[in-house]
Amino acid sequence: MAAKDTYYLTTPIYYPNDIPHIGHGYTTVAADVLARWRRLRGDRVYFLTGTDEHGLNIVRAAEARGMTAQQHVDDINPRWHEVLDTLQVANDDFIRTTEQRHTSGVQSFMQRLYDNGDLYTATYSGPYCVRCEAYYTVEELIDGQLCPIHRRVVETLDQENWFFRLSKYAPDLLKLYDEHPEFVRPQSRMNEVRSFVAAGLDDISASRSAFEWGVAVPWEPGHVFYVWFDALLNYLTAAGYGSDEGDFQRRWPADVHLIGKDILRFHCVYWPAMLLAAGLAVPRQVFAHGFLLVGGEKMSKSNATGIRPAELVDHFGVDCYRYYFLREISFGQDGSFSWESMEARYTTDLANDLGNLANRVLNMVGSYCGGTVPEPAATAGGAESALAGGLGTAIEGMAAFDRLDFKKGLEDLWVGIGAVNRYVEARAPWKLHKQGASDELGRCLYTCVDALRAIAVLISPVMPDAAARLWAKLGLDEPLSGQRYPASVQPGLLPVGAEVHRGELLFPKLAE
Numbered sequence: 001m002a003a004k005d006t007y008y009l010t011t012p013i014y015y016p017n018d019i020p021h022i023g024h025g026y027t028t029v030a031a032d033v034l035a036r037w038r039r040l041r042g043d044r045v046y047f048l049t050g051t052d053e054h055g056l057n058i059v060r061a062a063e064a065r066g067m068t069a070q071q072h073v074d075d076i077n078p079r080w081h082e083v084l085d086t087l088q089v090a091n092d093d094f095i096r097t098t099e100q101r102h103t104s105g106v107q108s109f110m111q112r113l114y115d116n117g118d119l120y121t122a123t124y125s126g127p128y129c130v131r132c133e134a135y136y137t138v139e140e141l142i143d144g145q146l147c148p149i150h151r152r153v154v155e156t157l158d159q160e161n162w163f164f165r166l167s168k169y170a171p172d173l174l175k176l177y178d179e180h181p182e183f184v185r186p187q188s189r190m191n192e193v194r195s196f197v198a199a200g201l202d203d204i205s206a207s208r209s210a211f212e213w214g215v216a217v218p219w220e221p222g223h224v225f226y227v228w229f230d231a232l233l234n235y236l237t238a239a240g241y242g243s244d245e246g247d248f249q250r251r252w253p254a255d256v257h258l259i260g261k262d263i264l265r266f267h268c269v270y271w272p273a274m275l276l277a278a279g280l281a282v283p284r285q286v287f288a289h290g291f292l293l294v295g296g297e298k299m300s301k302s303n304a305t306g307i308r309p310a311e312l313v314d315h316f317g318v319d320c321y322r323y324y325f326l327r328e329i330s331f332g333q334d335g336s337f338s339w340e341s342m343e344a345r346y347t348t349d350l351a352n353d354l355g356n357l358a359n360r361v362l363n364m365v366g367s368y369c370g371g372t373v374p375e376p377a378a379t380a381g382g383a384e385s386a387l388a389g390g391l392g393t394a395i396e397g398m399a400a401f402d403r404l405d406f407k408k409g410l411e412d413l414w415v416g417i418g419a420v421n422r423y424v425e426a427r428a429p430w431k432l433h434k435q436g437a438s439d440e441l442g443r444c445l446y447t448c449v450d451a452l453r454a455i456a457v458l459i460s461p462v463m464p465d466a467a468a469r470l471w472a473k474l475g476l477d478e479p480l481s482g483q484r485y486p487a488s489v490q491p492g493l494l495p496v497g498a499e500v501h502r503g504e505l506l507f508p509k510l511a512e
């Protein structure tokens with residue numbers, strides 16, 4: 001039997017009726033950065049995203065358009081692929097829950113729960129948010145009538161359903177949280193989940209009979225599985241569950257599910273309980289990030305804050321988009337977007353600190369050394385060791401990406417970039433050139449270009465496009481994609497004689 005050898009990470013599957021906004025982009029880019037980071041680390045990676053295409057809301061939206069549900073989801077699916085392209089997301093798979101590999105996997109999984117006696121029938125009546133596809137208790141509603149997530153009036157839904165014996169798994173869940181405190185991150189979210197389970201769990205509805213758009217319950221004609229059971233199971237079915245046992249063994253359990261904190265309960269309570277009931281391993285971690293706020297409000301399609309990723313990419317470029325959110329906001333906390341702060345990050349961090357540095361250094365290699373990386377003839381001195389210290393911080397600091405602390409990793413990377421800028425000022429290669437100190441000049445410019453080489457590798461998970469453009473300027477024979485962390489970012493790996501090209505600015509001045 002194959003053993004797990006793949007770093008498997010996922011985004012939530014997106015709801016196709018939504019218009020993709022920067023909230024969706026946030027999770028997806030973070031996942032892509034993590035995937036690229038693990039590839040740079042040398043891991044085999046399987047990065048999954050997709051769309052959640054069943055449920056009553058889809059049926060209603062399709063009816064309103066005079067389409068079948070299938071036509072409707074087929075018609076709107078491309079907008080999700082467009083966003084992935086716009087944000088340069090390199091996912092390995094995209095699952096749609098209407099695919100056969102998914103529906104058959106859901107049926108075999110749920111059959112297992114049925115055979116184990118974990119599903120039973122009962123009538124349930126209660127407040128139900130169609131948008132969430134979830135029942136709420138009256139206490140959870142805002143003013144006793146609004147969904148706490150969507151702030152819409154809930155309906156009362158009365159159904160004979162199949163129920164999952166969630167309550168039975170409370171002790172196992174508490175044991176999981178105790179033995180694997182890293183299962184839910186950040187810690188505040190683990191505390192929230194733990195107290196929810198410790199207060200006692202009710203069984204949850206696992207099927208619907210009021211409509212047919214879903215995965216059919218094999219033993220009960222006219223019933224479909226509750227869309228959340230169906231949706232969560234995408235993480236298994238895309239990994240090969242029920243279709244390719246070898247793939248599944250190599251990928252499962254998932255290393256991390258990235259989610260927004262609004263779907264914490266589904267991923268940290270229902271999902272591990274379902275897996276325990278089926279006798280399968282639970283994911284190693286669920287990481288819940290915070291909300292993106294615009295003008296103090298949570299991003300959503302129903303208010304004016306629903307900013308499309310393309311609006312920002314058109315103005316700031318994809319590299320800045322990917323950099324900004326991870327640098328500006330601690331991953332796991334709520335954070336605010338503003339146009340002004342994004343502009344400031346572009347100008348200060350990208351155009352000045354990094355773009356100008358590359359431009360200056362490559363310009364000097366062009367003017368003083370005929371565009372060819374010189375021999376580092378003089379011995380390294382105090383200025384070089386100060387620079388090495390800064391770059392060391394950058395290299396070590398990037399390991400914060402292992403724990404999804406992207407902000408810390410980028411802060412440390414910019415310590416390194418700042419150190420190169422200070423080194424250029426301290427050594428003043430234009431003076432060395434004037435003085436005819438060619439050994440010293442060679443040492444200085446070699447050191448600078450060598451640092452740019454390491455920086456290109458280090459920024460590549462976050463800004464793959466800028467990294468590739470910088471790499472191309474350095475005239476290196478080996479491909480950027482073949483570089484690994486940390487082996488490829490050590491000092492002194494730049495070959496003497498590489499032909500550099502100053503070319504266009506890495507981060508040109510923003511349009512007015």
Ligand SMILES: [Zn+2]
Pocket residue numbers: 129130131132133147148149150151
């Ligand atoms: Zn809702």
